Amino acid sequence: MFTGLVEEVGKMKGITKQGEAMKLVIGAAHVTVGVMLGDSISVNGVCLTVTSFDAASFSADVMPETYRKSNLHQLRAGERVNLERAMQAGGRFGGHIVQGHIDGTGTITRRETDANAVVYTVQLSDADMLRYVIPKGSITVDGISLTVVDTEANSFAVSIIPHTLGETALQHKHAGDTVNIECDVIGKYVDHLLHFKRPDSAKSQSKLTTSFLMENGFL
Structure with a gap:
């Protein structure tokens, strides 16, 4: 999870594409401090997993779903990108809840x-x-x-x-x-709960309704 407070502006050092799969190499000095393999770093708002790193850069894979959903496939070598490490428990929550899952x-x-x-x-x-x-x-x-x-x-x-x-x-x-x-x-979860229907049953709708929320003081 992230907060949406950008820690560093990184620079694209390398981009490899194979169909709708990508490997990115991103130059960075701050977010690589203390990084470990498998850590999450937000790149222009997209949660990516660190697959390799050194003191001045890190690499991450982009799968087809992310390729199609985000603008990462438009990146070019030398382009600047926003970087943020995953939020630490106990840290200041200066932004809002950000998952790194692009809509x-x-x-x-x-x-x-x-x-x-x-x-x-x-x-x-x-x-x-x-x-x-x-x-x-x-x-x-x-x-x-x-x-x-x-x-x-x-x-x-x-x-x-x-x-x-x-x-x-x-x-x-x-x-x-x-x-x-x-x-x-938060809005996405509330909307889902209010309108959820099981794919196999049109009658199976969530009991959480607008009326329920109003009656219990939530609206």
């Missing part, structure tokens, strides 16, 4: 300055994701924990302070670029 991608449609902030508007690749995008709620964009400031028909906007922009690879993103999106996991 889909988005395309930046606008980048505008608003006083000391930069506002990015992102169009979702799948409009159904918008059900989990809540104004003033949390969302992860390329591994960065951000707050949704506005939503439209199939897009949302986030406002970014100078520190966050300067310390992440998002500073290099402009209109037309894609980003990885992970919606707030």
